[in-house]
Structure formats: C-alpha cells, structure tokens
Amino acid sequence: MAAPNKVTAPALLDLTIDNITPNTVKINSQSSDRRLTYLMERLVTHVHDFARETRISTDEWMAGLNFLVQCGQISSDVRHEFILLSDILGLSLLVDNINHPKPPNTTEGSVLGPFHTHDAPTLENGANMASDPKGEPLVCICTVQDTYGKPVEGVKIDIWETDSSGHYDVQHSDRNEPTERCVMVSDAKGEFWFKCILPVSYPIPHDGPVGKLLGKLGRHPWRPAHLHFMMEKKGWDHLITALYMRGDPYETSDAVFGVKKSLIVEPQKIDSATAKEYGVPEGSWVLKHDFVLTTDQETDNLRDQLALEAMKKQGLNLKLVDHLPVPDLD
Numbered sequence: 001m002a003a004p005n006k007v008t009a010p011a012l013l014d015l016t017i018d019n020i021t022p023n024t025v026k027i028n029s030q031s032s033d034r035r036l037t038y039l040m041e042r043l044v045t046h047v048h049d050f051a052r053e054t055r056i057s058t059d060e061w062m063a064g065l066n067f068l069v070q071c072g073q074i075s076s077d078v079r080h081e082f083i084l085l086s087d088i089l090g091l092s093l094l095v096d097n098i099n100h101p102k103p104p105n106t107t108e109g110s111v112l113g114p115f116h117t118h119d120a121p122t123l124e125n126g127a128n129m130a131s132d133p134k135g136e137p138l139v140c141i142c143t144v145q146d147t148y149g150k151p152v153e154g155v156k157i158d159i160w161e162t163d164s165s166g167h168y169d170v171q172h173s174d175r176n177e178p179t180e181r182c183v184m185v186s187d188a189k190g191e192f193w194f195k196c197i198l199p200v201s202y203p204i205p206h207d208g209p210v211g212k213l214l215g216k217l218g219r220h221p222w223r224p225a226h227l228h229f230m231m232e233k234k235g236w237d238h239l240i241t242a243l244y245m246r247g248d249p250y251e252t253s254d255a256v257f258g259v260k261k262s263l264i265v266e267p268q269k270i271d272s273a274t275a276k277e278y279g280v281p282e283g284s285w286v287l288k289h290d291f292v293l294t295t296d297q298e299t300d301n302l303r304d305q306l307a308l309e310a311m312k313k314q315g316l317n318l319k320l321v322d323h324l325p326v327p328d329l330d
C-alpha cells in the first residue's frame with residue numbers, strides 16, 4: 001500500500017457530485033495490477049453513475065447495504081445466497097456466456113447454482129446415484145465427444161439433482177451423507193451412464209433476502225426440472241451445464257435464466273431390450289445424450305475474438321492481456 005505522502009491523486013477536498021468519480025478512480029489507480037485497476041475504475045464509474053442517475057435516497061442506499069448484510073448472514077457452507085443473487089440478476093449466465101463461448105454444435109453452458117458440493121462419491125458406470133424411492137427411475141446413457149466426434153476419455157463428471165420433493169441433499173438439516181449426486185469418469189469410448197430419478201421442478205430457496213426480493217419484483221422462484229453436470233479434464237474447457245426436461249411448466253420462465261434450447265432434452269419410456277441391457281426395471285425413463293466439449297485452445301480463441309469485437313464496437317482503447325481487457329497505455 002502506498003504511503004500517504006506518495007499518493008499521486010489530487011487533494012481530496014471539496015468533492016462534489018461531479019468530481020467524486022474521477023478522484024476515486026485516480027486514488028484507486030496506484031496499483032501495478034492493471035487488470036485490478038481497470039476493474040475498479042469501471043466498477044466505481046458504473047456504481048457512481050447508478051447513484052447519480054437514480055438520485056438514490058439515503059434510505060434506499062442503506063436498505064441495499066442491509067440487504068447485502070442479510071445475504072451474508074443467511075449464507076453458510078451449504079447455502080450461498082450471493083450465488084442465488086447473482087443467478088436471479090442474470091449475472092451468472094452473463095459471466096458464463098462471456099467466459100465459455102461455444103462454437104456451434106458443442107454443449108452450451110448453464111448456471112452452476114448454489115448446490116454443487118465437493119463430497120460426492122465417485123461411482124462406476126451403471127451405478128445408482130439416487131436413494132429416493134419416491135422418484136421415478138431414470139437411466140442416463142451419455143457420451144463425451146470432441147468437436148470432431150471423437151470420444152474423450154477420462155473426463156471427470158460431477159452430476160447432481162434434487163430428490164423427488166425438489167430439495168437438494170444440503171437443504172435437509174439431517175443430511176449426513178451426499179445423496180442424489182455423484183462423480184463419474186468417461187471411459188475409453190467416452191461413455192458414462194448412471195441411474196438416478198426423473199428431475200422435478202423446484203423453487204430456489206426463497207425464505208431469505210433473495211426470495212423476498214423476487215416476491216417484491218413479482219417474480220416466481222421456480223426452476224424447470226433439470227440435471228446438473230460439471231465436466232473437467234486438463235486441456236479442455238471447463239463445462240458447467242444442465243439438461244432441462246422438455247415440457248416443464250417453467251421451461252421459458254426459469255428464475256435464474258439457465259435454459260437454452262440446445263439443453264432441453266426429452267426422456268423416453270425405456271423399451272424392453274434397453275431395460276434388460278442396462279439392468280433397469282421396465283417402465284423406467286431413459287435419457288440418451290451426447291456432450292461435446294471444446295478444448296481450452298478452441299475456447300480461448302473464440303473468447304479472444306469475441307472480446308476484441310466487443311471492445312472495437314464500444315470504441316474502447318483496450319488490449320488483451322492473459323485473455324482479459326486492460327487499457328492500452330503502451
């Protein structure tokens with residue numbers, strides 16, 4: 001941190017509605033970290049503009065700060081209210097779309113949500129990850145491929161869903177082990193398959209500040225039925241996505257904006273031969289899906305190209321350093 005006598009900003013006296021912003025930006029600009037400086041410059045500029053444009057009242061500003069305090073107070077190891085807040089503001093989807101752009105015919109991303117955990121058991125192909133007897137049995141038969149249609153082996157795949165009541169295991173206060181979640185690894189043919197239950201629609205937690213905000217905005221808290229997937233392998237773009245069940249009543253009004261047409265799937269009633277082949281009862285549902293991963297290189301190239309196009313369109317004098325924009329001062 002710079003000593004006070006080294007600060008190069010002008011004297012911070014008599015600051016006004018009109019000059020507080022450049023002065024704040026300037027005093028924040030003493031770091032050698034150009035990306036941090038740029039992020040803070042834009043953040044301060046937009047937040048100050050928000051205050052000026054809305055002529056925000058002191059009560060409204062304090063209510064906003066108290067809202068953030070409440071988000072922190074209700075959060076815990078198994079509840080992340082700030083992810084929910086980011087989700088319902090559309091920010092989570094925006095950040096994912098910026099950072100993981102997808103070429104055509106590859107698997108698009110979706111929101112992570114607040115319910116991923118790191119304690120899911122690694123299961124073998126064919127295992128049952130659900131322990132809820134009330135759920136309708138579903139078998140998912142999947143592959144992981146590259147953009148040329150070749151199988152990708154050794155991808156670590158996190159999978160998680162709610163139970164039949166629409167709750168993740170972490171929402172049950174008596175949780176003593178992970179349920180309705182697992183980790184699988186794609187085999188030499190790029191395949192993985194598992195038994196679970198047919199996903200159901202569920203409301204995001206709405207007993208906290210984010211739920212209250214949704215209520216005030218006249219919005220419902222529901223998400224359409226889905227299965228979450230997270231795929232990772234060194235050299236491949238980290239994929240966070242979900243598959244959404246076609247025909248769900250909330251298909252086009254997801255509270256967290258996660259649904260994309262390419263991620264909507266339609267489980268079928270299983271035929272006898274497939275039921276026998278995969279050892280699941282007749283009457284089960286079956287879902288077959290091929291995931292297509294991009295390499296880090298493919299994603300980096302596309303992200304850089306889109307960033308440069310966006311910067312040009314905005315007329316900003318920026319350059320990319322480590323794939324992220326910073327002011328071009330050279």
Ligand SMILES: [Fe+2]
Pocket residue numbers: 113115223226228
């Ligand atoms: Fe979910």
